[in-house]
Amino acid sequence: MKVFGILGLFCLFAFGSLESFAQRNRPVDPPIGTVNVKKDPLIDILQQFRAGSLDRSKLNTSESSNRNTDRSHLTKTTIRGFRVQIFLGPSRSAAYAEQARFQQLFKEIDTYIMYEEPNYRVKVGDFRSRSEAQALMRALSKDFNVFLFTEQVNVVY
Numbered sequence: 001m002k003v004f005g006i007l008g009l010f011c012l013f014a015f016g017s018l019e020s021f022a023q024r025n026r027p028v029d030p031p032i033g034t035v036n037v038k039k040d041p042l043i044d045i046l047q048q049f050r051a052g053s054l055d056r057s058k059l060n061t062s063e064s065s066n067r068n069t070d071r072s073h074l075t076k077t078t079i080r081g082f083r084v085q086i087f088l089g090p091s092r093s094a095a096y097a098e099q100a101r102f103q104q105l106f107k108e109i110d111t112y113i114m115y116e117e118p119n120y121r122v123k124v125g126d127f128r129s130r131s132e133a134q135a136l137m138r139a140l141s142k143d144f145n146v147f148l149f150t151e152q153v154n155v156v157y
Contacts, residue, residue, distance in 0.1 A: 045108075049135040074156045081153035082133035083112070086144040087122035095120035102144070109136070110154070126153040 087098040092115075099111050099122050106124070114121045127133040130148070137146045 076156050078152045079155055082127040083123040083125050083149050084137050085123045085147045090118050095122050098122050
């Protein structure tokens with residue numbers, strides 16, 4: 001009986017201390033109802049494009065133009081989407097000048113120069129939806145002659 005009593009006390013002590021050890025070393029749960037959001041700053045710019053209230057001064061900040069995005073783990077593909085044409089003409093130098101002027105205003109938007117005899121075309125953007133492209137068209141209509149085209153665009157996901 002004494003052996004069972006000592007063994008019982010030992011088991012009670014051992015399991016009791018293991019339970020308290022597990023309680024102390026359990027990871028702390030975050031408070032209920034809190035959400036931590038991590039997002040790219042360009043998401044705000046995209047939302048402004050969609051709403052049609054683009055503020056150009058935010059586009060030229062060092063935060064958006066000097067982003068160091070690690071794209072090594074992303075996949076690049078093409079889909080049917082929209083681009084905005086900002087130049088059409090026979091002069092190659094004029095096409096490159098318009099491309100440079102656009103890139104000074106919108107550093108984060110890709111530009112493409114295409115030659116279809118006898119004209120050069122400068123198209124900008126890789127938009128999945130027409131509404132995104134139209135928002136850019138509204139922002140550019142004061143400075144460029146703009147047209148919307150449906151074509152294969154580059155997307156990264």
